Amino acid sequence: MGMVRKLVALMTAGAVLIMTAGSAAAAQGQAVPWQLNFQDAFSPVAHDQHMFHHMLLWIISGISLFVLALLVFVILRFNKRTNPVPSKTSHNTLIEIIWTVVPIMILIVIMIPSLKLLFYVDKIEKPDMTIKAIGYQWYWGYDYVDADDLSFEAVLVEQGDLKPGQPRLLTTDNALVLPIDTNIRVLVTSEDVIHSWAMPSLGVKMDAVPGRLNETWLRIEKEGMYYGQCSELCGMRHGFMPIMIKAVSKEEYKKWLVKAKKEFASNSSKTPLKFAQVVSPSVE
Numbered sequence: 001m002g003m004v005r006k007l008v009a010l011m012t013a014g015a016v017l018i019m020t021a022g023s024a025a026a027a028q029g030q031a032v033p034w035q036l037n038f039q040d041a042f043s044p045v046a047h048d049q050h051m052f053h054h055m056l057l058w059i060i061s062g063i064s065l066f067v068l069a070l071l072v073f074v075i076l077r078f079n080k081r082t083n084p085v086p087s088k089t090s091h092n093t094l095i096e097i098i099w100t101v102v103p104i105m106i107l108i109v110i111m112i113p114s115l116k117l118l119f120y121v122d123k124i125e126k127p128d129m130t131i132k133a134i135g136y137q138w139y140w141g142y143d144y145v146d147a148d149d150l151s152f153e154a155v156l157v158e159q160g161d162l163k164p165g166q167p168r169l170l171t172t173d174n175a176l177v178l179p180i181d182t183n184i185r186v187l188v189t190s191e192d193v194i195h196s197w198a199m200p201s202l203g204v205k206m207d208a209v210p211g212r213l214n215e216t217w218l219r220i221e222k223e224g225m226y227y228g229q230c231s232e233l234c235g236m237r238h239g240f241m242p243i244m245i246k247a248v249s250k251e252e253y254k255k256w257l258v259k260a261k262k263e264f265a266s267n268s269s270k271t272p273l274k275f276a277q278v279v280s281p282s283v284e
C-alpha cells in the first residue's frame with residue numbers, strides 16, 4: 001500500500017510540474033529554454049486551442065489509465081497459476097455493445113468542441129483590417145491590403161548583426177507591425193513553394209500554397225514582440241525565414257502606418273528580393 005501511495009504522490013508531483021512549467025517559463029511571444037507546455041496564449045484562438053488541448057489530455061490520460069488497469073487486472077487474475085482452468089466464453093453481447101458505444105460517445109464529446117474550434121479559426125465575420133503574408137524562398141513578404149497597398153519584405157537578421165535582446169533566428173529586418181485588440185484577417189499565400197505561416201502564441205499555423213489564398217484571423221491581446229517560423233519544409237533556408245510581429249496600440253499603429261508608407265513607398269512596384277541577396281549570408 002505504501003508503494004501505491006508513493007507512486008500516486010510521484011505522479012501528482014509530475015502533473016503539477018508539467019502544468020506549472022508553461023506559466024513559470026513565461027516569456028511573451030517566444031519559446032524559452034527547457035520550456036514544457038505551450039507558449040503563453042495571446043489571442044482568442046490560442047486560448048481556445050489550449051483549452052481544447054487540456055480537455056483532450058484529461059480524456060486520453062483517463063483512457064490510458066483505464067486500459068492499464070484492465071491489463072494489470074487480467075495479468076493478475078487470469079494467469080496460469082491463479083486460473084488454471086480457463087473459461088471457454090467467446091461472446092458477451094452486453095460488453096460488446098458497451099465497448100462499441102462508449103468509444104463512439106467519447107469521440108462525439110471530442111468532436112463537438114473540435115469542430116467548433118475549427119470553424120472559429122476559419123474566418124472572422126467582420127475583420128477590422130486585412131494583411132496578406134506571402135511566402136518566398138526564403139523570407140516573408142507582407143501586404144497591408146487596406147492601407148494603400150503598403151508592402152514590404154521581412155528578411156532574417158544574421159547572428160552577427162543582432163542587437164542586444166534580439167532573439168537568434170527569430171529576428172527580421174522589418175517587423176510586421178500590427179495593432180492590438182483588432183480583428184485582423186490574415187491571408188496567406190506563396191510565390192514559389194509551400195511555406196507555412198506559424199505563430200504559436202497567437203494560435204496560427206496556416207499553409208502558404210502557391211496559387212491559393214488561405215484565410216485565418218488573429219486578435220492580439222497585448223503589446224509586445226511575437227515570434228514565429230515557417231513551418232513547412234521549403235528548401236535550404238527553411239529554418240531561416242522567421243516571422244516577427246510587433247504589436248502596438250491602435251494610436252501607435254496609425255502613426256507607424258504614416259511613416260511606413262513613406263519608408264516603403266519604393267516597394268509599390270513589388271520587386272521581390274533577388275535570390276542571391278537572400279542566400280549569400282553564411283549559415284551557422
Ligand SMILES: [Cu+2]
Pocket residue numbers: 135138194195196230231232233234238241
Ligand atoms: Cu518556408
